Amino acid sequence: MKNISIYKPTSVEEAIEILSRHGTEAGVYAGGTDLLIRLKNRLTQAPTYLVDIKHIDNLHYIKEDEQGGVRIGAATKIAEVANSDLLKKKYPMFVQATNMISSPELRNASTIGGDLLQEVWCQYLRGGYSCWRNGGHICYGAIGDNSYYHSAMGGRLCYAVYPGDAATALIPYDATAKLATPAGPRELSIEHLVPGDMMVDGRIQSHVVRYNEILTEVLIPAPKPNVRASFEKLRPRGVWDFAMASLAMTLELQGQTIVDSRVVFGGISGKPLRETAVENFLKGKTLNADLKDQAMAAALANAAPLKYNAMKIDMAKGLLASGLVKLSTSAATA
Amino acid sequence: MQPVEAILFEPVGCLAEFPAEPFLEIASRVFGRERKPSQSGSRAYWHLLNLMESADRNLHVSELELIESLELQAVSGAAIYEDVVPALSELKAMNIQLFMASSLSHTAISRFLDGYSLRQLFSGAWDRDNSHGIKLGPIQATMASANLKFDRTMFLTDTIEGLKAAGACGVHPIAMMNDPDEGRRLAMHNPAGGIVSLHELPDFIRLLVAENAR
Numbered sequence: 001m002k003n004i005s006i007y008k009p010t011s012v013e014e015a016i017e018i019l020s021r022h023g024t025e026a027g028v029y030a031g032g033t034d035l036l037i038r039l040k041n042r043l044t045q046a047p048t049y050l051v052d053i054k055h056i057d058n059l060h061y062i063k064e065d066e067q068g069g070v071r072i073g074a075a076t077k078i079a080e081v082a083n084s085d086l087l088k089k090k091y092p093m094f095v096q097a098t099n100m101i102s103s104p105e106l107r108n109a110s111t112i113g114g115d116l117l118q119e120v121w122c123q124y125l126r127g128g129y130s131c132w133r134n135g136g137h138i139c140y141g142a143i144g145d146n147s148y149y150h151s152a153m154g155g156r157l158c159y160a161v162y163p164g165d166a167a168t169a170l171i172p173y174d175a176t177a178k179l180a181t182p183a184g185p186r187e188l189s190i191e192h193l194v195p196g197d198m199m200v201d202g203r204i205q206s207h208v209v210r211y212n213e214i215l216t217e218v219l220i221p222a223p224k225p226n227v228r229a230s231f232e233k234l235r236p237r238g239v240w241d242f243a244m245a246s247l248a249m250t251l252e253l254q255g256q257t258i259v260d261s262r263v264v265f266g267g268i269s270g271k272p273l274r275e276t277a278v279e280n281f282l283k284g285k286t287l288n289a290d291l292k293d294q295a296m297a298a299a300l301a302n303a304a305p306l307k308y309n310a311m312k313i314d315m316a317k318g319l320l321a322s323g324l325v326k327l328s329t330s331a332a333t334a
Numbered sequence: 335m336q337p338v339e340a341i342l343f344e345p346v347g348c349l350a351e352f353p354a355e356p357f358l359e360i361a362s363r364v365f366g367r368e369r370k371p372s373q374s375g376s377r378a379y380w381h382l383l384n385l386m387e388s389a390d391r392n393l394h395v396s397e398l399e400l401i402e403s404l405e406l407q408a409v410s411g412a413a414i415y416e417d418v419v420p421a422l423s424e425l426k427a428m429n430i431q432l433f434m435a436s437s438l439s440h441t442a443i444s445r446f447l448d449g450y451s452l453r454q455l456f457s458g459a460w461d462r463d464n465s466h467g468i469k470l471g472p473i474q475a476t477m478a479s480a481n482l483k484f485d486r487t488m489f490l491t492d493t494i495e496g497l498k499a500a501g502a503c504g505v506h507p508i509a510m511m512n513d514p515d516e517g518r519r520l521a522m523h524n525p526a527g528g529i530v531s532l533h534e535l536p537d538f539i540r541l542l543v544a545e546n547a548r
Contacts, residue, residue: 024548137335137527137538138509143517155530157537199541202548307514 001039006050012059012180012214015051020182020212022049024201028214030054030075031110033102034118041126044135045119045203059113059216062086068222074113074215078166079104081112091220093229097169097248100233103240113215116167116177116194117207120160121242122149132158132204147308148236148244153269154304156197161267162206163242167194168272169231170218172250172262178217179209190218196271206270226253228327232319233266243267245315249323251287258282263320265300268312275299278320289328292321335506335526337543339486340457341425341535342435342476342500345446346408347376347492348510349418349532354378356408361385364397374516375408380495383437383468405442414450421532422455430539434459435476435489437468469495473503488526490535492516497523 006029009015019026027047029035038046053059059075062084070090072081081087082098101107101115119125120133122141130136141150142159150159170190177193179186193215194207201211209215229250235241246266251258261282265273281298285291296317303313346352352375361367361378365385372378393401422432434456436443440463447453458480462468465475473489476482489500492510497520500507509528511517521528529535 132541137541138521138525139528139530140521142530143511143514143521143528157529157534157541159530199537199544202541202544202546204541 001042002046002048004039004048004050006052008052008055010055010057012053012056012216015053015056015214016180016182016212018049018051019214022047024203024211025049026051026211028053028113031077031114033106033110034114037126038119042128043125043133044130045133053214065219070220072112072218072220074217075111078102078107078110078112078115081166082107090223091173091229093231093248093250094166094169094173094220097165097231097233097246100231101165106240112166112218115164116190116218117209117215118164120149120158120206121163122158122160125160133160142306145308146306147311149242150306150309151269152303152305152309152312153273153300154302155270158197158204158270159306161242161269162194162196162271163267164194164272165233165243165246165266168243168246168264168266169248170220171264171272171274172229172248173220173223174262175218175220177215178219179213180216181210181213185216186213187219191272191274194271196269224252227251228253228330230323230326230330232323234315234319245312245319247316247319247323249320249327251282251327253287256287258285258287263299265316265319268300268316277301287324287328289325291328292324295324296321335542335545336483336485337546338430338488338506338539340431340433340480340482340488342433342473342487342489342505344436344489344491344496345412345434345443346379346436346438347374347512348490349452350412350414350446350450351375351512352379352408353411356404356411357382360401360404364393364401365389375412376492379408379437380493384495386437386468402439402441405439406445409438409442409445409449412446415532417532418450418452419455421535422452424536425539426455428536428539431457431480431482433457433476433480434461435465435472436460437462437472439463469499470503473499473505477503477505490529492520494520494523497525 007018026049029050029052059073061073088095124140129140139159175190231248233246234244243266248264250262252260261279263275263278277298354375357378440461443461460472460475465471484504487505488508489505490508497507506526509520509525
């Protein structure tokens with residue numbers, strides 16, 4: 001592992017100043033469950049200057065706001081999110097998803113901000129191949145074993161899937177993220193935070209956060225009444241694995257009529273993939289298990305599987321079917 | 335890698351899927367090689383170029399006419415990739431100079447460019463006849479005629495021979511990875527880069543600019 005320097009700022013402003021000073025050579029260090037592995041893997045893009053934000057007080061909280069929503073500090077541990085009574089009461093689907101992130105040990109270390117902004121886990125990148133994200137100009141996943149970590153929905157340059165579960169589960173709640181930037185705070189939707197395979201500061205990354213910006217907070221609006229939600233995740237092992245495919249879905253009902261919905265797939269694309277074709281199909285329909293066949297037919301029409309991962313599309317459609325069946329029989333809850 | 339100012343294309347396998355049969359027939363009738371059951375037009379084409387390169391005699395006029403005739407058949411049977419026009423148009427709008435650098439005959443290249451209305455996208459076209467050579471010949475002729483910088487020029491190819499030709503000329507060899515299995519073989523020859531689809535080229539160019547500005 002290369003020599004590194006660690007800064008321990010005590011305010012967001014100080015952290016931004018350090019990040020600005022060192023440019024893309026610096027990186028935010030919180031839980032370390034992604035960053036330290038990137039360093040150990042000797043990846044070209046791993047930072048030399050770590051800006052440890054754990055000593056900044058106002059990044060670590062879960063609190064209800066005046067509008068009935070919940071604000072989560074970016075440095076809050078995944079385990080704290082997963083065990084929060086407030087979040088369990090208001091957003092049980094999100095809590096369910098966070099309980100399926102990684103292992104209990106890693107959930108104790110990793111943060112919600114880190115989960116949202118983590119680097120992809122393509123085995124070629126992590127194995128030190130000189131790919132688009134590691135100083136090279138080729139995607140080995142597109143031509144190699146792409147059965148697990150790679151997109152079945154096409155790519156831009158890098159074909160790795162976005163690996164996080166939290167973003168997939170937050171998008172259906174219309175959650176937003178707050179960034180601290182040199183020009184002041186900026187707020188954007190989670191969907192816009194992780195649009196997948198972006199060129200930012202001369203690098204390929206899954207999110208839009210620049211080198212001198214810090215994700216400070218996740219804001220989830222107050223839960224809407226009469227919303228049913230589900231999260232399902234298929235993974236190679238029963239515990240501790242990334243999604244082969246996942247689905248976070250919310251259905252807003254008037255009686256049994258679906259008036260609005262969010263359908264977001266994880267593990268199949270370079271971003272949490274909001275499937276508006278299915279959302280449009282569901283609008284105005286009466287919720288029942290028979291919707292599943294037509295919903296599956298409407299889903300993922302732009303699928304572009306690589307050589308070894310066409311089954312991801314079948315898995316994703318299967319999750320859509322099982323999610324609709326489950327919600328058609330469940331009691332109303334978000 | 336420096337920001338790129340020019341891209342050279344071998345159309346066979348990079349801009350269109352060419353049938354293998356006409357190239358295999360040339361190899362059989364002119365060079366006496368048994369036909370191989372290759373389905374790849376690119377492999378058959380570069381195999382033929384190897385035969386041409388290693389021929390120890392001047393070809394007879396009738397043989398040259400046969401080659402040209404069968405190459406025209408290949409052009410007629412070629413299926414242009416759907417992303418050629420949008421990707422090349424975007425590159426041209428980015429002020430990237432585009433050149434045809436092919437070992438096909440002048441007649442075949444003209445038929446290809448005009449048949450698919452591609453001529454306006456290219457700053458020039460060099461072929462076997464006007465460059466007086468194959469493989470390295472069209473690349474070298476392009477570089478000399480357009481006064482291009484070697485470290486700012488790419489040659490796109492989908493064969494190992496093409497990568498070697500580009501490397502020998504001093505330009506960046508970029509693998510066009512149409513097929514995953516062939517892509518893995520190409521990647522083992524250390525190309526300067528590789529793309530799965532032509533629509534990735536503009537982003538490739540933008541990333542190089544951004545990397546160099548960092």
